[in-house]
Structure formats: structure tokens, C-alpha cells
Amino acid sequence: MMDKLAQETHLRFHEVPTMPPSLLGIRVEDTLRRAFIEAGGTLHVGDEVTSGVFRPSGEQLSLACIYTKKLKTVPINAEYFVLATGSFFSKGLVAGLNKVTEPIFDLDIATQGSRDQWYSEQFFSQSSHPFLSFGVETNQHFQPTKAGRTLENLYCAGSILPHYDPIAHGCGGGVAISTGYKVAEHVIAKSSVNTIPEAISEQRKGEMA
Numbered sequence: 001m002m003d004k005l006a007q008e009t010h011l012r013f014h015e016v017p018t019m020p021p022s023l024l025g026i027r028v029e030d031t032l033r034r035a036f037i038e039a040g041g042t043l044h045v046g047d048e049v050t051s052g053v054f055r056p057s058g059e060q061l062s063l064a065c066i067y068t069k070k071l072k073t074v075p076i077n078a079e080y081f082v083l084a085t086g087s088f089f090s091k092g093l094v095a096g097l098n099k100v101t102e103p104i105f106d107l108d109i110a111t112q113g114s115r116d117q118w119y120s121e122q123f124f125s126q127s128s129h130p131f132l133s134f135g136v137e138t139n140q141h142f143q144p145t146k147a148g149r150t151l152e153n154l155y156c157a158g159s160i161l162p163h164y165d166p167i168a169h170g171c172g173g174g175v176a177i178s179t180g181y182k183v184a185e186h187v188i189a190k191s192s193v194n195t196i197p198e199a200i201s202e203q204r205k206g207e208m209a
């Protein structure tokens with residue numbers, strides 16, 4: 001289409017990302033979704049994770065399985081889990097009167113002081129708002145803790161992570177992509193599955209370009 005337009009008008013065309021719904025975003029999402037399914041993944045569209053079962057693993061904890069709203073009592077088992085449920089806007093974090101919580105697993109949260117220290121007096125404050133940097137506390141591999149014990153097979157990625165401010169630093173999507181990539185690298189290195197399918201083939205990369 002772009003080639004045809006360029007040929008007929010002798011002009012150069014560029015696609016520009018826009019606010020949602022973005023054509024480029026839809027195309028990337030569609031391509032990643034198909035690549036995930038082709039690589040053997042199962043998508044539970046519209047479902048919601050509600051809880052998990054933890055087992056002691058030496059000094060650490062291990063997440064044995066998760067439960068969802070639709071599957072009710074049917075557990076989903078996996079060797080590794082990634083929590084990428086976002087920040088307050090996506091309900092990955094929930095603010096109560098005096099406490100911020102992670103609602104699925106009740107993971108340890110990095111917050112700051114009492115409620116009146118969560119925000120700046122001025123809405124457009126130069127120093128931003130402290131709550132924007134709240135999130136689930138993790139180690140350098142993005143493994144969270146629950147009551148001080150590290151989750152050996154659970155990882156966090158994206159805006160559920162603390163210690164950065166997407167507004168002040170001007171980047172949210174980049175953090176989500178880079179931390180997701182880092183987590184995937186770490187899981188692949190540890191995983192018992194040592195041959196992974198080429199999730200995004202050259203053809204798929206072309207479709208996204």
C-alpha cells in the first residue's frame with residue numbers, strides 16, 4: 001500500500017504513532033499475539049488472575065499455581081510466572097486509605113511515608129508526585145518478595161515496578177519493554193526448556209516493521 005501510494009504520488013509516506021487506537025499499535029499487538037500462540041502459548045482473553053498458591057522453597061517461596069476468575073477452581077501451573085499487571089490505572093496496584101497493596105499475591109510494596117507524603121501539594125509540581133514511583137519491590141532480577149521472602153519463580157515487569165517516575169522521566173513504555181525483555185532472558189537462562197522456538201520469525205518482524 002505504502003509502495004503503491006509512493007509510486008503514484010512520487011511522495012514518501014511515513015506511519016506515525018498516534019494516541020489509542022493506534023494502527024501501528026494494533027498491528028504490533030496482533031503480530032505478537034499470533035507469534036505467542038504459534039509458539040505454543042494459550043491466551044485467556046478477558047480473564048483475570050485472582051490468587052496464587054505459594055510453597056516454601058528453602059529460604060525462598062515458590063509460586064505453585066494461579067487461579068483466575070473464569071476458571072474458578074481450575075489451577076494454572078507453570079515453571080515460571082511473570083506479573084505485568086501495571087500500576088494504579090490498570091489495578092496492578094491498589095491504594096487504600098493508608099496502604100498501597102498488590103492485590104493478587106499481596107507482594108511487598110515500595111512506598112513512602114504516610115498518605116499525605118504520597119503526593120505533592122501542587123498538581124503540576126516540578127518534583128512530580130511520589131506515588132508515581134511506588135511499586136512491587138524486587139531484587140536485581142525483578143523477583144519480588146512476599147513478607148520478606150523472595151519468590152524464586154515469579155518475576156515482575158513494566159509499570160508495576162517501583163523507583164522510576166514515568167511522568168518525570170518521560171518514559172513508561174520503554175521501561176515495560178526493556179524489563180519484560182530482561183525477565184524473559186533470565187527465565188530462558190534458568191528454564192529446563194533449553195530449546196525455545198524462534199518466537200518472532202523474520203516474517204513476523206517484517207509484518208511489524
Ligand SMILES: Cc1cc2nc3c(=O)[nH]c(=O)nc-3n(C[C@H](O)[C@H](O)[C@H](O)COP(=O)(O)OP(=O)(O)OC[C@H]3O[C@@H](n4cnc5c(N)ncnc54)[C@H](O)[C@@H]3O)c2cc1C
Nearest residue numbers: 048049084085086087090091158159160171172173174176
Ligand atoms: C493515556 C496514557 C498515555 C501514555 N502515553 C505514553 C507515552 O506516550 N509513552 C510512554 O512511554 N508511556 C506512555 N504511557 C504509559 C504506558 O502506557 C505504560 O507505562 C505501559 O503501558 C506500562 O505497561 P505494562 O505492561 O507494565 O502495564 P499496562 O499497560 O498497564 O498493562 C497491564 C495489564 O494487566 C492487566 N491486568 C491487571 N490486573 C490483572 C489481573 N488480575 N489479571 C489479569 N490481567 C490483569 C490490565 O488489564 C492491563 O491490560 C501512557 C499511559 C497512559 C494511561
